[in-house]
Amino acid sequence: MKKPHFLKNPVFFLLLLITVSSLTILIFSFLKLPETPLAAGNHLRKLRYELTDELGLFGKMMIEMLPEDLVFTAFVPSEKSFSRDLGLKLNTSRPIKSHEEDDDGDNTYAVVSRIMSFAVVPYKVEEVDIGNDETASYESLSGFTLQIWRKRNGGGLVVNGVETEKMGLKRGKIIVHIMNGVMGGGEVSKEMGACSLAYRRGDQKLRKFVTARSTKFLLFCCIAFVLVTIVCRSSRPWVNSSIAVADRISGSRKGYTLLMNTWKRYDLLKKSVSHYASCSRLDSIHIVWSEPNPPSESLKEYLHNVLKKKARDGHEVELRFDINKEDSLNNRFKEIKDLKTDAVFSIDDDIIFPCHTVDFAFNVWESAPDTMVGFVPRVHWPEKSNDKANYYTYSGWWSVWWSGTYSMVLSKAAFFHKKYLSLYTNSMPASIREFTTKNRNCEDIAMSFLIANATNAPAMWVKGKIYEIGSTGISSIGGHTEKRTHCVNRTFPLSLPLVTTLHVLAMDGFDAK
Template sequence: MRGSLPISRRLVYKLRQVGNGTLGSAKIKVLILVCIALTILAISNRNRDGSSSFMGWTGDVDRSSSPRGRYSIVMNTWKRYDLLKKSISHYASCPRLDSVHIVWSEPDPPSDLLKRYLNHVVLLNSRKDQLVELVFDVNKEDSLNNRFKEIKDLKMDAVFSIDDDVIFPCSSVEFAFTVWQSAPDTMVGYVPRMHWVDQKKGNDKYKYGGWWSVWWTGTYSMVLSKAAFFHKKYLKLYTDEMPATIKEYITKNRNCEDIAMSFLVANATSSPPIWVKGKIFEAGSTGISSLGGHGERRTECVNKFVDEFGRMPLLPTNMKAVDSRNSWFW
């Protein structure tokens, strides 16, 4: 038995050598295959990058000059000049901003002093490689419908609709804009809301669900236009196609223009909006949402618009866009 031990040890040693050699050659083969794959990928990328010059193009394509490369801000304001100045000063520094249109519905036109100040702020805070245009869109009538009037000279497709008392970091705005670019026909925003069937009144009656119902269920069917991206074509659609009865109702009640826009887009696309995660800083607290009975009035709006549209176009969803670069768990 003792004489057999060295033989078995030598056998095990030889088997290990053969195994190591086999594994070693396998590793070498895998390494060679990986190198070949990386070489092919590099060549294909080089050919793809060089295809522009091959096809007659020279230089880099300036994506920022395309209608979807940048966006315009449409900002609603009403006699809150300090908030307006703060908001314009902040957003003027956002990288892909093309222009700012201030929706002005006050009885008196904007003063020259205010215009000079805001133009100076835009010039001071704009990036060196861009010139942000500042425009006052002055309206004769005081109506919340004015924030969705068609703007003839908009160069960019994307509209970022925002209130003067809401501020988002530019990084959040840029992320939402990127999400919108992936789905340019839908609304992309930060403030979700929901409609719920009113079981007490029947399947054709609805209740307006505020933030807490969205937080509790994770379900929403609207993103409010106080902070949302949408295509500029919906300004024309709202101006030309929104039923006059709905516009009159909004003007009279000074409420629900954002719900009307959500109805309009959902009716045109048969798709839900996209909720984007972002930090929001509300500088003011004097808006209509701070008044008593706000939820009841919004519920009335939802049911009024369902009657006018002839159906409920809003679609619930649970999807939320999150920037994984800023999230440790994704």
């Protein structure tokens, strides 16, 4: 039998052999072998186990963002799913860094926190909680709806079409189900479906590859599979790299504006600006200035020198003093026409957060940019006495800690969209603005009501380390809580849109009082 002409060329034959071998390895790396379903009894027994190394590095990173003393159910992608669906792979020679430590664009932490916001619900969800012919709906931390049902004949849960691999692992009060896939928004699911279809077509070509006898047909199938792989991977922004994920998440909202309120505390102002200037995702700083005298030249010079020293890659954070003639707390939310970023981080001059904590909160805000995302939760309670119908009491941090619930986050440390500055300036009722000016209080509650009215959704509390470097704020004045209660009831008698919720995203400890 005469050999084909191209096989007589040893160089060409070697190239063909290498190509086929490489493609074979690539094909089997993408193949998903079916998992053997676990019996329902095994799932329930898993509830007694603590988390083990089965989660993998990225799964553990997700769970560590949540407080162990509150009830959550986390649908954590398996380590294989993180690699297959998101392109995240463990690099033992290069440890993952926090945002504060990172200087080379590694956005793995941002990617994992984004996935966590889609895949965690603030409820207990076990297999026994879902009926055989029932589909239950739960809202994740980012507001994404998870549809959950049981597989036929037992064997686990299915969440938005993604099956469980292992169920009922525990860490504190957190229940963890390991998933054979990634939870995501509608657009992501659509992209995943398109890619799944492409891979099924690739699998059909693989079957033809096995039965084909013609060498030319073999070469054609290999080329076709490579093209399908390239097209599929290019249509999935979360597969190429963690940097691509962060770009997709951020879009046009790269970075945030720091909006700092201050009043005759220049040492605190210097410390705060110096600290936040080190944060890698900070775009600009706006200082709300309502003092009778303008800022001194020495203060301006000091702050500009700090920003020059903190400049990264030739980019210096922009600093601006927003001068106001009237001394009013309403100035805190005065509209700023030329803001470059959508995200505004409102902060008092006496509060310090680590940069990685601020960046984490920014990532949470990006997952739900219409909501208010903050570090300082508060709660209001309905008065139970008969003579005080529709009356509410404002309560501080200890009530939040004791009850595990909150209904607002304060603007002394919170992210929100810049459009709410315009709404506060142009649409807030004059009576509320006058009350705020007269009482030097309540502007933060007013902003919480405004955003709740606009979104009809709860705020999101991010749990993080907080360092209060001052001690002379208005909250330290006697009668502060009574004034806040008066603010909730007298200023907003017609509408109370605040929603009590358990939605918490956490990292580090929480030391606010």
